[in-house]
Every structure is written in structure tokens, then in C-alpha cells.
Amino acid sequence: MSLKFSAGDLTIHRAIEQETTFLPALDLLPQLTPEVLAENRAWMRQAKAIDESDVLILCFQSYIVRTPHHTILIDSCIGNDKPRPARPKWHMKTDDTYMRALSAAGVTPADIDYVMCTHLHVDHVGWNTRLENGRWVPTFPKARYVFGKTEYDYWTEQNSKAEVPPFTDSVLPVVAADRAEIVRNDFAIGDHVRILPTPGHTPGHVAFALGKGKDDAVFSGDLMHTPLQARYPELSPKFDVDPAQAALTRRSFLERYCDTDTLCCTAHFPSPSAGKIRRKGNGFACEAV
Numbered sequence: 001m002s003l004k005f006s007a008g009d010l011t012i013h014r015a016i017e018q019e020t021t022f023l024p025a026l027d028l029l030p031q032l033t034p035e036v037l038a039e040n041r042a043w044m045r046q047a048k049a050i051d052e053s054d055v056l057i058l059c060f061q062s063y064i065v066r067t068p069h070h071t072i073l074i075d076s077c078i079g080n081d082k083p084r085p086a087r088p089k090w091h092m093k094t095d096d097t098y099m100r101a102l103s104a105a106g107v108t109p110a111d112i113d114y115v116m117c118t119h120l121h122v123d124h125v126g127w128n129t130r131l132e133n134g135r136w137v138p139t140f141p142k143a144r145y146v147f148g149k150t151e152y153d154y155w156t157e158q159n160s161k162a163e164v165p166p167f168t169d170s171v172l173p174v175v176a177a178d179r180a181e182i183v184r185n186d187f188a189i190g191d192h193v194r195i196l197p198t199p200g201h202t203p204g205h206v207a208f209a210l211g212k213g214k215d216d217a218v219f220s221g222d223l224m225h226t227p228l229q230a231r232y233p234e235l236s237p238k239f240d241v242d243p244a245q246a247a248l249t250r251r252s253f254l255e256r257y258c259d260t261d262t263l264c265c266t267a268h269f270p271s272p273s274a275g276k277i278r279r280k281g282n283g284f285a286c287e288a289v
């Protein structure tokens with residue numbers, strides 16, 4: 001399995017927390033018809049993107065990127081000890097898979113200079129914090145944590161109406177510890193890290209484009225969850241806050257990177273999860289390199 005990639009002067013490692021069945025394709029993607037699913041079942045099974053019961057298989061992982069100047073962790077997965085009663089595979093788990101995956105990538109939590117979250121959903125913020133003596137503390141003690149302002153403001157408002165546990169246990173403690181950078185879309189780190197706004201899945205969802213002066217790699221977060229959405233960009237998951245906007249964002253993102261050399265590092269596509277965007281019919285494919 002490919003866990004390491006090079007792109008320009010970047011070295012990219014994947015740290016996988018889980019790669020597992022998630023939801024039936026027809027449930028996650030309300031506009032998907034049984035006919036379109038049937039037409040695509042063979043290659044989706046071959047790609048291990050769907051199981052024998054048409055349940056989607058998703059990878060849950062972080063990317064660790066070494067630039068010549070920094071070590072950056074993109075999206076922090078699920079986390080341990082977190083109450084997530086709606087998701088038994090995530091609820092109060094205590095395994096060491098993620099920490100072992102970081103070690104295998106050659107880093108310790110103290111090596112991370114920046115943690116960057118594409119958005120603030122439960123499976124992208126979990127390891128921002130860990131439990132220590134009954135308190136949530138930043139897992140990456142030296143890191144600055146980068147959260148987009150539109151996203152942060154959206155979840156602040158949602159959380160004021162009804163508690164959003166991933167926000168209160170995995171984002172607010174980072175802010176309280178003064179480790180957070182709430183940034184606008186013109187934020188950059190040197191000449192290697194830029195933000196590409198990709199709204200729809202959530203209002204402030206962003207992708208991160210990395211590479212000196214050009215996009216050697218892009219980290220697409222949840223602007224798509226399964227390779228079926230690259231093939232059919234109009235298919236928005238039921239979790240998208242604005243499904244119409246998400247579909248436009250998805251197609252324009254795929255068009256932007258289609259037939260370029262940019263390595264597209266998806267959050268949830270099955271292993272190897274990263275590839276180059278190529279045209280396929282009226283849609284696209286993310287082809288392994």
C-alpha cells in the first residue's frame with residue numbers, strides 16, 4: 001500500500017486511522033440511482049471503494065507533509081476517548097493505530113509545526129486534542145492550528161444553538177490553549193502553502209494547495225468522499241450543507257486540476273487515496289500514480 005509520495009520538494013505521508021465500510025452508496029448519495037450504481041459496480045469493487053453489499057468503503061486518515069521549512073499535518077481524523085454515540089466505530093475508542101501510523105511516517109506529535117483542518121467535521125478534527133487528566137489538551141504541543149474563519153464562525157453559531165461535541169472537545173480547547181490561527185482565505189505559509197476555498201460540504205470548507213510557486217499537491221478534504229463522485233461530480237452526499245454549491249465546487253475543482261501534474265490527496269477515497277485527475281467521459285477519475 002502506498003503511504004508515501006513525493007511531489008516537487010514535498011514529501012507526503014499518509015497516517016491511516018481506519019479504512020472501513022461507512023454507509024450504503026444509495027444512502028450517502030441521494031441522487032445516485034440503482035441503474036448508475038449497477039453500471040459502476042464492477043470498477044468500484046475493483047477499487048475496493050464498495051463492498052459486496054454496495055456499502056461504501058472510506059479511508060480515514062491524515063496527511064503529513066514535509067516542506068523544506070515545516071512539517072504540516074492535514075486533517076486530524078477521529079481521535080480517542082471522544083463520545084460519538086452515533087458512530088460505534090468512533091465512539092470512545094482507545095486504540096493506538098493513529099499514533100503508530102504517525103511513528104511509521106517518522107514523526108512524533110512534537111514534530112508537527114502546523115495542523116490544518118479543511119473543515120471542522122468530526123472525522124477531521126478528532127486528534128486535534130487528547131484527554132489528559134480529564135481535560136482536552138492539544139495533541140500536537142508545538143503546532144499552530146489553522147482553522148478557516150468562515151468555517152469557525154459557522155460552527156460557533158451552530159454550537160450556540162445546540163452543542164456540537166467535535167467543536168467543543170476538539171476545536172475550542174485548541175483556541176483556549178492559544179494555539180489556533182483563525183485565518184481568511186488569503187492565508188499562506190511562506191511560498192509553499194495556500195488556501196483554495198471549496199464551499200458546499202460545509203460553508204467554510206477549504207482545500208490546501210502546497211508546492212513552491214505551483215500546486216504540486218492539493219488536499220481536497222471532503223469536497224468528495226468516493227471515486228464515484230469524481231466520475232459523477234453532480235452526486236452530493238446527504239451530509240453536504242449546500243448540495244448544489246458542493247456539486248459546482250466539485251466540478252470546478254476537478255476541472256482545475258484535470259490533466260495537470262498536481263497530486264490530488266483525497267481525505268476518504270480508498271487506498272492509495274491520492275492520484276492525478278484525468279478526464280473520464282463527462283466526469284473525471286483520480287488515477288493512482
Ligand SMILES: [Zn+2]
Pocket residue numbers: 121123124222267268
Ligand atoms: Zn470527512
